[in-house]
Amino acid sequence: MKRIILFIATNLAVMLVLSIVLSLLGIGRPGSGSTLQLGSLLAFSLVVGFTGAIFSLLISKPMAKWSTGARVIDNPSNSTELWLVNTVKALSERAGIGMPEVAVYQGEANAFATGAFKNSALVAVSTGLLESMNRDEVEAVLGHEVAHIANGDMVTMTLIQGVTNTFVVFLARIVGFFVDNMLNKNEERRGPGIGYMITVFVCEIVFGLVASLIVAWFSRQREFRADAGSAKLLGSTVPMQHALARLNGMEPGALPQSFAASGITNGGGWGALFSTHPPFEQRIAALRSVQSRA
DSSP: OHHHHHHHHHHHHHHHHHHHHHHHTTTTOOOSTTOOOHHHHHHHHHHHHHHHHHHHHHTHHHHHHHHHTOEEOSSOOSHHHHHHHHHHHHHHHHHTOOOOEEEEESSSSOEEEEOSSGGGOEEEEEHHHHHHSOHHHHHHHHHHHHHHHHTTHHHHHHHHHHHHHHHHHHHHHHHHHHHHHHHTTTSOOSSOOHHHHHHHHHHHHHHHHHHHHHHHHHHHHHHHHHHHHHHHHHTOSHHHHHHHHHHHTSOSOOSOGGGGGGOOTTOOHHHHHHOSSOOHHHHHHHHHHHHHHO
16 A cells, blocks of 8 residues: 555645646646637646656655665575565566565565566565564465566556546636636636636645545555456465455554555445555455356
8 A cells, every 4th residue: 555655645746736836837727718728728737647647656666665664685684585585586477577676664564566667666565564474475465566566557557647637637727717707707817816726726626536536446456456466376365365364353553654544444434435455355255256266
């Protein structure tokens, strides 16, 4: 989950800053008076929407290292580190990708993979994961992360985030244009007024929440695929089922503190709609379904 939280946060920050700067320069306004310039507005929306997403993707690996304090294993200092490197290497070869960097960080049980390119990614595991799971379960988790890389999930998330960003920026300004015209229909102005600015701000928040639901839904589907990918790499669904069951049995807060508030994996109601991960029970059930068909 860490990689997705960082990706979305960085993307939104870049998008907002770029949107504000360009708007202050007079770029990206929908038109003047009753004229709506859809072509230029769409071009503006595409630039703002995808710039943040692509920038987030490109810096995802150094950002993940910095935020978690992950230490890349260049030269294994003990048998556990040697086993980690060799296991990731074997899984990567089976998945047909280049050897990722392998790192360890201090924290409760978790792991993540990130990076813009399949052949230069990063796989990191926490000390809590290594201490609370046996090697078969850790290997299943590593297989899950390698599957994320092999599936190109970060690139997929970038495209999805870019498209949703574009619609948020575009639709917010369309609504702002019409609201501004309604409020000032008897006045002649060269540019948008305060009604436009406020409407765009409010709409970007509202539409952004809807976009987050879409991104979260795709992320949950991506987790099912990575679970199945781990089972394929290991030749069995059992280790991944055991790993998920182990995580499900842990106390809440088994995520690094920097994003623990966002880690409601088994939440219900509205919280589940915004969660990037499906409930453990659903993931285990999906693996059992795969096992029964095998």
